[in-house]
Amino acid sequence: MPQDTADPVGGRAWQRRKRLDHILATAERVFAEAGFEGASMAELAAASGLPKANLHYYFGTKEALYTALLDSILDLWLSATDSIRPEADPAQALEAYIRTKMLWSRSRPFASKVFANEVLHGATHLRSYLAGPLRTLVQEKSRVVQGWIDAGRMQAIDPPHLFFAIWAMTQTYADFSVQIGAVLNRPELLPEDHAAGTDTILQLVLRGCGLEPQEPLPVAEAGRAAVAPPRRRRRG
Amino acid sequence: MPQDTADPVGGRAWQRRKRLDHILATAERVFAEAGFEGASMAELAAASGLPKANLHYYFGTKEALYTALLDSILDLWLSATDSIRPEADPAQALEAYIRTKMLWSRSRPFASKVFANEVLHGATHLRSYLAGPLRTLVQEKSRVVQGWIDAGRMQAIDPPHLFFAIWAMTQTYADFSVQIGAVLNRPELLPEDHAAGTDTILQLVLRGCGLEPQEPLPVAEAGRAAVAPPRRRRRG
DNA sequence: GTCTATAATATGATAGAC
DNA sequence: GTCTATCATATTATAGAC
Incomplete structure (x- = not known):
């Protein structure tokens, strides 16, 4: 061992990274349930099984821990719109996007709640993200949707507001x-x-954008037997 | 003045009511922006222009003030579904409901945020409301919607989930x-x-439920001029 | 690197003068 | 009824032993 700068797999840096991730994962749940002010460092420490001072050693302040958590969530957030591309089929692209978002609501509910809480209370720690990368992303994807509309591939709708709704x-x-x-x-x-x-x-969304196969519509003509529900795959 | 139990208009009780309402109105904004733990009694006092002790005199504890505020919000909340009645036209009823809810999002944004914050953090103070009056209301209105579906007056959809979406x-x-x-x-x-x-x-919602006039659909046939947006009244 | 003990501050609540 | 002054507690943060 001629040099002590080496840091092989399983070394100190890896241990540290593992502990940081453990704290962040715990904090995601605690902050989600209590909010920023509602969660105390004592609670965070107890939940992660570490002494309070340990958290301060790793992250400095409560706010630094919180913003580190937000950053780790935003990394995930922006990647969901990948399916919205000009050459894609509108129905398939929107369906893939909605399924991805719903999957995250199920698999990462705490991340969603932390984000929601932050926006709800003014997004003090997220302003630059909302007005920067997120706005850019929405503008870009709105152009794609508008392109589909202009090409007559889907019903006209206000693209940014469609995203807000989804x-x-x-x-x-x-x-x-x-x-x-x-x-x-x-x-x-x-x-x-x-x-x-x-x-x-x-x-x-799909019918609202004129993208669903239009089955015989039950318009004014009642008296017919109830239409069968348009059941999709993965039904419960 | 033979009896001091009299309390004419402009009397003490009215003054008291006015002050309570003032405090509640201020608290709605402060709690909306900071959350329950995030808002301090000092902040609430400053925002309402009263000494801290005054708030405690009127409401006792911070939590009592908060629950009083929640109650005043719930009073408003349940009345929005009045348009959903069996004999109503589905499209008109749903449109009226959506417009009412949107009006409140504009006129009472702080009330909405307080409610959202409470639900987001587990609805500790709202459990009985959610599982009681609200569930009853949703069940009742879902039967109305299911009736419309069974009568062939609108496309099949899962009524409770339609309400969640709206x-x-x-x-x-x-x-x-x-x-x-x-x-x-x-x-x-x-x-x-x-x-x-x-x-x-x-x-x-309306197209999604098969309730919009189905204009010529831009299905697979591109090359046509962009369809005109289905602009509604009150457009900006 | 880790953790116990403690400092510094902020907060909810109240006693008691007016 | 109203408000100033104050208490008791909880919270963030850190100093310093190990």
Whole structure:
């Protein structure tokens, strides 16, 4: 061992990274449930099984820990729109986007809640992200959607507001899961609830954009037997 | 003045009521911006122009003030679904409901944020409301919607999840206004932004439920001129 | 690098003068 | 009824032993 700058796999830096990730994962849950001010360093320490001072050693301040957590969430956030490309089929692209967002609401509900809490309270730590990368992304993807509209490939709609609607409908299954669970009379949301939500959102967006196969419409002519529900795959 | 139990208009009780309402109105804004733990009694006092002890005199504890505020918000909340009645026209009823919800997102954004914050953090103070009056209401209104579907008056859809989607899309213009404003590059949302949002939500829901006049659909046949946007009244 | 003990401050709540 | 002064506690943060 001629040099002590070496840091092989399993070394100190890796140990450190592992501990940082463990703290961040715990903080995601605690901050999601209590908010920034509602969560105390004592609570965060207890939840991660470490002494309070240890958290300060790794992150300095509570706010630094919080912003590190936000950064780790935003990394994930921007990549979801990959399916929205000019050459893609509009229906398939929107469906893939909605399914991806719904998957995250189920797999990363705490991340969604931390983000929601931050925006709800003014996005003090997110201003530059919202007005920067996010706005750029929405502008870019809106041009793609507008291109589909101009080419007659889908019904006209205001593209940015379409994105706002999709974000709202998908993220509500994470952020407002307590309300949805209470209304559906469940202790917590089941996979089939997410599946039914996905079906509903897909129907609203795809039909709303004129992208669903238009089955015989039940317009003014009642008296017919109830139309069969347009059940999609992955039904619960 | 033979009896001192009299309390005419302009009397002490009225003064008291006025002051309570003033405190609640201020608290709505402060709690919306900071959350329950994030808002301090000192901040609430400063915002309402009263000494801290005065707030404690009127409400006792911070939590009592907060729950009083929540109650005043819930009173408003349940009345929005009045238009959803069996004999109503589905399209008109849903449109009226969506417009009412959007109006509140514009006129009472702080109330919406307080509610959102409470649900986001587990709805500790709202459990009985969510599992009680709200669930009952959703069940009742879902039967109405299912009746419309069974009568062939609209496309099949999962009624509770339709309500979740409408809540999410409309309330996002209050709860996430900071994000929407940042993306649209505005210091704050303009009336025309709310109008464009209303148009988008109406299109998704009404067309999504098979309730919009089905204009010539731009299905597979491109090469045609861009279809005219289905602009609704009150456009910005 | 890790953790116990403690400092410095902010907060919810109240006693008691007016 | 109203408000100033103050208490008791909880919180962030750090000093310093190991």
